Amino acid sequence: MAGVQIAGYHTGPDDPALLVATEGSVEHVALEPGAELSSPLGDRYCAGTIDDGAHYPCDRPGTPYCERHTRDWAPTYAEEEYAVYLAAFAPTTFKVGITRSWRLDTRLREQGADRAAHIHTAASGEIAREVEREIAAEMPEAVRVERKVASLAATVDSEAWDALLDEHAPIERFDFDYGLALKERPVAETIATGTVVGTKGRLLILEHAGTTYATDLRDLVGFEIAAEATRDHQASLGAF
Ligand SMILES: [Zn+2]
Numbered sequence: 001m002a003g004v005q006i007a008g009y010h011t012g013p014d015d016p017a018l019l020v021a022t023e024g025s026v027e028h029v030a031l032e033p034g035a036e037l038s039s040p041l042g043d044r045y046c047a048g049t050i051d052d053g054a055h056y057p058c059d060r061p062g063t064p065y066c067e068r069h070t071r072d073w074a075p076t077y078a079e080e081e082y083a084v085y086l087a088a089f090a091p092t093t094f095k096v097g098i099t100r101s102w103r104l105d106t107r108l109r110e111q112g113a114d115r116a117a118h119i120h121t122a123a124s125g126e127i128a129r130e131v132e133r134e135i136a137a138e139m140p141e142a143v144r145v146e147r148k149v150a151s152l153a154a155t156v157d158s159e160a161w162d163a164l165l166d167e168h169a170p171i172e173r174f175d176f177d178y179g180l181a182l183k184e185r186p187v188a189e190t191i192a193t194g195t196v197v198g199t200k201g202r203l204l205i206l207e208h209a210g211t212t213y214a215t216d217l218r219d220l221v222g223f224e225i226a227a228e229a230t231r232d233h234q235a236s237l238g239a240f
Contacts (some may be wrong), residue, residue, distance in 0.1 A: 077125020
């Protein structure tokens with residue numbers, strides 16, 4: 001079946017996008033504020049792999065990836081400088097994490113953190129992981145997407161956050177603004193139809209028929225969409 005399929009996504013500050021695969025090629029559909037999406041979701045199956053801009057489809061039923069295409073997430077740590085950080089999700093969900101130092105700002109935005117603090121620098125990933133484990137005794141290392149949806153349209157409890165930072169002597173503090181200005185918490189729903197309000201980490205915020213929705217981009221991966229849904233975008237890029 002030569003369908004059009006959502007095969008992946010990009011998060012991060014520069015180019016949030018859906019990666020839409022058609023007959024082996026991959027198109028980036030930008031998720032910038034104001035962009036219109038009109039992609040009713042069809043069947044969902046394994047999203048296959050993307051390699052060097054080419055899509056290799058797979059029709060196995062596992063979603064977003066079948067067993068064969070599930071990437072192995074066993075972490076490997078490089079011998080380079082790592083940062084240990086605390087991240088805050090409004091109002092009072094705080095987590096600890098590590099990342100290579102040069103990726104810190106990007107990593108925090110990928111997760112959709114509202115605030116963060118760099119609290120420790122380690123010479124290697126292994127050492128950073130040890131520090132993370134110690135701190136993880138008092139707070140989680142991961143925050144569920146449901147919690148992140150709940151943090152939309154909320155603000156960080158500064159008192160609680162500052163109290164936590166007092167215990168960890170921050171090296172640098174971060175305060176992120178995703179430009180969403182939401183008055184109400186969006187409805188959690190897996191859709192790709194509506195006007196893009198913005199993205200916050202893996203969450204795509206869409207406005208459709210007067211309601212604001214939050215969709216986990218990962219939940220869109222693997223869905224077939226109608227070919228015409230991306231036609232406007234292709235035309236605007238002069239792809240024909
Ligand atoms: Zn597969």
